[in-house]
Amino acid sequence: MFLEKYDTIVVGAGHAGCEAAAASANLGCSTLLVTMSLQNIAQMSCNPAMGGIAKGQIVREIDALGGYSGIVSDNTAVQFKMLNKSKGPAMWSPRVQSDRMRFAEEWRLRLERTPNLDFYQEMVKGLLIKNNKIEGIVTSLGIEIKAKTVVLTNGTFLNGLIHIGDKQFGGGRAGESAAFGITDDLVKVGFEAGRMKTGTPPRVDGRSLDYSKMREEPGDEVPNKFSYSDETKPLTHQMLCHMTYTSNEVHNILREGFDRSPMFNGRIKSIGPRYCPSIEDKINRFADKERHQLFVEPEGWNTVEVYVNGFSTSLPEDIQFKALRSVEGFEKVKFFRPGYAIEYDYFPPTQLKHTLETKLVEGLYFAGQINGTTGYEEAASQGMMAGINAALKVKEQEPMILRRDEAYIGVLIDDLITKGTEEPYRMFTSRAEYRTLLRQDNADFRLTPKSYEIGLASEKRLRRMEHKFNESEKMVNFFKETSVTPEEANPILEAKESSAMVQSDKMFKVFSRPQIELNDFLKFDKVKDYVAENDLDKEIIEQAEIQVKYSGYIEKERNNAEKLIRLEDIKIPENFDYHKIKSMSIEAKQKLSNIRPVTISQASRISGVSPADISVLLIYMGR
Structure with a gap:
């Protein structure tokens, strides 16, 4: 019925499981997607929508990496909105209202067309673990299926309990049974488990x-x-x-x-x-x-x-x-x-590495609500990164870890691993200290080259991104090199209640004014001619506008991010003994010993670790 040994088994076919299975299979790994119901693949358990504030940026990042969530959302949308358009571009967030039934159907059909991917419908009741290494799964029928890596994306199904008033009954969501057995297996080998709650309306x-x-x-x-x-x-x-x-x-x-x-x-x-x-x-x-x-x-x-x-x-x-x-x-x-509420098991995410591989069991990855997050987008992004890293581990290649200045996905995973969560974690723009760099419009610039490098994003994707990047850069240079006279500019400036020009100046400086918008750019004959001659689409023009209007902010954040990267380069030895540092606080020693950060930068973000503790650690390491 199955391969002798799969490269990757993904347990659960929600948003995390679907992206994990797609990523692993598209990277050339033999992959098995196991779910309790093949009819409910990619089910929108709660609201029929994708994206929103910060979440829309995540969907764009998944798409830039070569995932399916953006394409499926576009193909099954019933309404599109760009939220926060009255604010700066760092806050713009795309959102679609989705056709729930078509969304699930599109996901299933897309997965069925994906090479290297097998499917199986049954409950997984246990894990095969030997010498702290994953060896596969055990189904409710007692079937053992072997694998080099396993990704758990169980959502709300682990010991799920549904509440409606004073009535309660087991279930993973309305009309579907809960899953049992996996939590017990994980607790036996030393994992810490907890309970979380979420709910849904009528x-x-x-x-x-x-x-x-x-x-x-x-x-x-x-x-x-x-x-x-x-x-x-x-x-x-x-x-x-x-x-x-x-x-x-x-x-x-x-x-x-x-x-x-x-x-x-x-x-x-x-x-x-x-x-x-x-x-x-x-x-x-x-x-x-x-x-x-x-x-x-x-x-x-x-x-x-x-x-x-x-x-x-x-x-x-x-x-x-x-x-x-x-x-x-x-x-x-x-x-x-x-409507109803549902309680379910989760595992505090400080038990994971930044690859989403567990620290206790090699080759075992967690993604989605099992890590204490809430939201389709947060789950899908974790699933994708777990699927990518499981495949890269099988192929004995370097893992993909996104930094906080590279992606909202990097912020999400870093927050979970270094800070943990005791309540369902949801992404917001305010969680990202470099959100001017992490805009929804430039996710392809940030991530498509990285994905292409590991063999996930296609060459067509890369070439499309490069065209957009090059043409928007050329347009910015055009603005820097081209002058505009007061006679050309003042009628438009006065209409926007912006002070008039008294002498000619470069377009870049004029267009940097906060009152001037994209449509105002296009009123200038020189700009209209340039756009027509180069056959530029709205996406390229919008990218150029952002680079002109927010260049100062972008440069400042880039400089701040480079300081962070220097700390990311300072690695902490894997088995470092924090308890031998006498001048470090007891809380810091305990937190650092438990979470085991890989770099000084990660250590500095752990709750309870003070700047003084980091200074002591740097001195002790000879830095």
Whole structure:
């Protein structure tokens, strides 16, 4: 039924598992994707959307590396929005509303077309570990499947427990059973395990809603897309989303169920996501707020199912129904299914290396919610990096580790490994100290060459990136070399309430003014002629605009990042004994001994390790 020994086995076929399997297989490794249900590959368990603030940057990075999330998102989108356009480009974040059923179908068909990839449907109940090295998996039928590396992407399935009011039952998500056995095997060999919680809102029948009472939320007038490749196209028409609000009446109805809420009566003991709280948590924590936003999101082109974003809850189903019927536009709502909370096992990620390989068991990798993260995008990026590094290990090549100044993915993994997490970790732009360098528009510049080097990104991808890079650089140089007269510029400057020019100056300086935008650039005849002569597309022009307007900020961050890289170059010996450094704090010794950072830079980011501790460590190492 199986190969004698696979290079990589991926357990779980959610967003992390799909990217892990694709990366390993596309790097030429024999790969087996094992899931409890082949019908639920890449299931969007929660909201039908990809991207968002910081998350959109991650999807672009996955795409730049040669992953599938961006392409699948583009091909199954129903609406596109670039968030934060009123702010600087470091904050711009793409997001698509997705067709849930088509998203899963597209992922499965794409994986089935991927060479070197086998599939198998069954629960994995255990791991084959010998002498602290992974040797394969054991299924619920007792079948042993051998592998050189194993990637665990179990999501919310490990000992999953679903809560709806005072009812609870085992499950990995609605309608699917939980997975048992893996946690016990890992704890036996010394892993520390914990519990986390997440939740989801009710799904409702769109035919029962009165959209005339809600505010329309359209997509962008000129939609963009995620993938840098020419394999996808922007949407030509989009679906509407809507917004409505809760009220004091809704809040009072919800409070009626608090005595039966597993959150408040002690049944749920684990911690949920801070930045995506349940509706009962919102009205409890923010009692002074009279209303909360609810985004009414269609599940796809051809279905009437609707996702009520902002109404995540584990309250009793009768309370959910009664409260939602008091929301404007929902007076006659019919439920497809109630919301619920789910508790599941995770493993504190300080037990991992930066490759996402575990420190205790060689060849075993963790990715996604098993590491304490929340979100499709965070999971997919970890899956991709685990799949890449598992394949590179099999091929006896150097691992791929992304620095904090190279990718949001690098920030995400570094945060998990050096700081750990006791609550579901979600990516934000504020977590990245070099976010001006890590924009959504330049992920291909940052990552495609690295991916091409290991054999994942195609040569076509690389050439496309190089064309964009070269043409945008040429356009920046054109602005630096070309002058503009007051007669040409002043009418446009005055219209933008920018001070008039008194003498000719270089376009670069004029276009650096904060009031001047892309459309203003294109009003100058010299620029229009240059664009036409060189047949430049919007992507190249936008890249040139960012380089002109934010060159000072970009250069400053690049200098700061170079200082960080110097610390990254100072390696700490693998078995360094921190306890022999007498002048280091006890907390620092314990944290450093437990986490075992690879470089001084990583050590400096560990919570509880002070600058004084780092200075002592540098002196002790002769630096």
